[in-house]
Amino acid sequence: MADHARTPLRFGATSILIGLLVAVVAFVLVATMREDRHASLEGLSEAELVRLLDDVDNRIEELTTERDTLRTELTDLQTGADAASAASEVAAQQEQARKILAGVVPVTGPGVSLVIYDMENKLAAQSLVTVVQELRNSASEAIEINGVRVVTRTAIVQDGDGITVGGEPISAPYRIQAIGDADMMRVALEMPGGILASIRSRGPSTTLDQSHEIRIESIAELPTYEYAQPIN
Numbered sequence: 001m002a003d004h005a006r007t008p009l010r011f012g013a014t015s016i017l018i019g020l021l022v023a024v025v026a027f028v029l030v031a032t033m034r035e036d037r038h039a040s041l042e043g044l045s046e047a048e049l050v051r052l053l054d055d056v057d058n059r060i061e062e063l064t065t066e067r068d069t070l071r072t073e074l075t076d077l078q079t080g081a082d083a084a085s086a087a088s089e090v091a092a093q094q095e096q097a098r099k100i101l102a103g104v105v106p107v108t109g110p111g112v113s114l115v116i117y118d119m120e121n122k123l124a125a126q127s128l129v130t131v132v133q134e135l136r137n138s139a140s141e142a143i144e145i146n147g148v149r150v151v152t153r154t155a156i157v158q159d160g161d162g163i164t165v166g167g168e169p170i171s172a173p174y175r176i177q178a179i180g181d182a183d184m185m186r187v188a189l190e191m192p193g194g195i196l197a198s199i200r201s202r203g204p205s206t207t208l209d210q211s212h213e214i215r216i217e218s219i220a221e222l223p224t225y226e227y228a229q230p231i232n
Contacts, residue, residue, distance in 0.1 A: 100141060103151040103220035107142045111179040111214035112186055114196075118172035118204040125158035128165070130195045131176060132156065138188040140180035142216050146170040149220040166220070172204075182210040 099105045114131070116123060132150055135143055143150040145165050150156075154166045162169055178185055189196050189208060196206050 103149040106217040109179040114176040116174040138185040140178040142179040144216045149218040
């Protein structure tokens with residue numbers, strides 16, 4: 001029992017002794033290396049020391065130049081990446097704007113909702129054309145009439161006693177939604193002697209409301225071009 005109890009202590013003491021020996025040997029080696037280096041420098045002549053210092057200075061200068069070059073290259077790469085990212089973002093915004101202008105994507109935003117009640121079918125297509133023109137002049141960004149998306153190529157036509165929008169027949173009440181500056185569009189439509197006053201003077205009634213969220217989910221079909229081709 002006693003021998004077994006002393007065994008861990010014996011191993012512990014041995015480990016400590018080995019550790020001390022390793023530390024002493026390491027210290028002696030480091031000291032020897034320092035002395036050798038110091039001795040090697042002491043053995044150099046003044047001219048050799050000057051030349052050694054010049055070599056060190058030249059190397060430092062080379063490393064400094066290399067560092068500055070790498071910094072410049074890094075800055076150029078970062079600037080190029082930022083420019084490419086900005087260009088990509090602008091291109092994406094322009095593409096989205098073109099889609100909205102072409103009416104090929106659903107949109108939402110603040111705007112106005114106009115309803116024209118015409119029980120006696122007294123409203124002419126030209127009145128709707130004028131309403132659309134007033135909205136466009138007020139910088140509206142999207143327009144819909146009775147679920148038909150109205151874009152630059154959309155025709156609003158009198159068809160006998162009825163009206164067609166983009167080839168689609170529509171009937172009263174005429175519900176017109178527009179996204180844009182609601183205050184500006186309301187002023188344009190409601191100005192004294194303006195289009196809504198003219199419509200009401202012929203019998204139809206109107207309601208005009210502003211909203212923080214107008215949803216236009218209808219989309220326009222893209223035209224098929226037979227002759228025009230893009231120039232590469």
